[in-house]
Amino acid sequence: MPADFSTAAIEAASAPAKGPVLPFPEPFASLMKDRIRHPLGVHFGITNFGVNLTFLPPGSISALRHFHSHQDEFVYILEGTPLLVTRAGEMPLRPGMCAGFKAGSDNAHQLRNRSDTMAVYLEIGDRTGGDVVTYPDDDIKIDKMPDGRLQVVRKDGSPCMVASSEL
């Protein structure tokens, strides 16, 4: 195959998985530790938005219930029956369903797999700068440290206890 075939397609599940972006404290870390994300867009050099193929095992959550200030988000269910959790409650999803979360809407969302089978979905989010993520249910926020890195802290800015294995 010619070297210039930078747009050659791939089997999405073959893309390398990535670990957690940020270390969360318990009990949240355990709810997310078995979630597996395969970043897809980055494989093709895409930078304007990200696409993950995500595997959510029984008992896992996609993230803490949250909303974004500037970045839109979208999910499309490929397999399984996760729940969409928002302010309105829990909505059962199935393959072929999708949901979108407009930046700035404070109706925070989360997927939660209460079934006994794997849920698989695509999640898409853009990379608009200045984004702030808010977690209305939990005493958690994300702060930017002086060196530019992000860290998970309590809402009053105090540090979270994070197991060293998650760092």
Added chain:
Amino acid sequence: MPADFSTAAIEAASAPAKGPVLPFPEPFASLMKDRIRHPLGVHFGITNFGVNLTFLPPGSISALRHFHSHQDEFVYILEGTPLLVTRAGEMPLRPGMCAGFKAGSDNAHQLRNRSDTMAVYLEIGDRTGGDVVTYPDDDIKIDKMPDGRLQVVRKDGSPCMVASSEL
């Protein structure tokens, strides 16, 4: 369901389909006339990127082979076996495969369904301004008219003959 449930999920295929964005001349119009796009992101008020659920019947193409100057593009195959056509030739796709097209890369792309079954895929593109689409194989370009609307013209700027039924 409460009125504030703006993030309620939907069956993607139930989202209203949209017609062609721009009228193309023959022979291109016929190759695209049976393609059905269901815009999904707009249903949720998403504006930073677009997501379409697209049905590509046998004999149809996704678009003329093209590339974008500023907008990244990504496709994920849900059903069927369309071909990915790029400078490198034709690559057969199948469900679970994906491809991405970085803005500015001149390796133009297209999906073409040469099989005898429907192909179904998600296509995602961001909305970065100033985008220009280039069609290297065909005597086609898209011009902005004085009133801001876009139209398909020949590369020398002369008009295309477009059947009135497509207007």
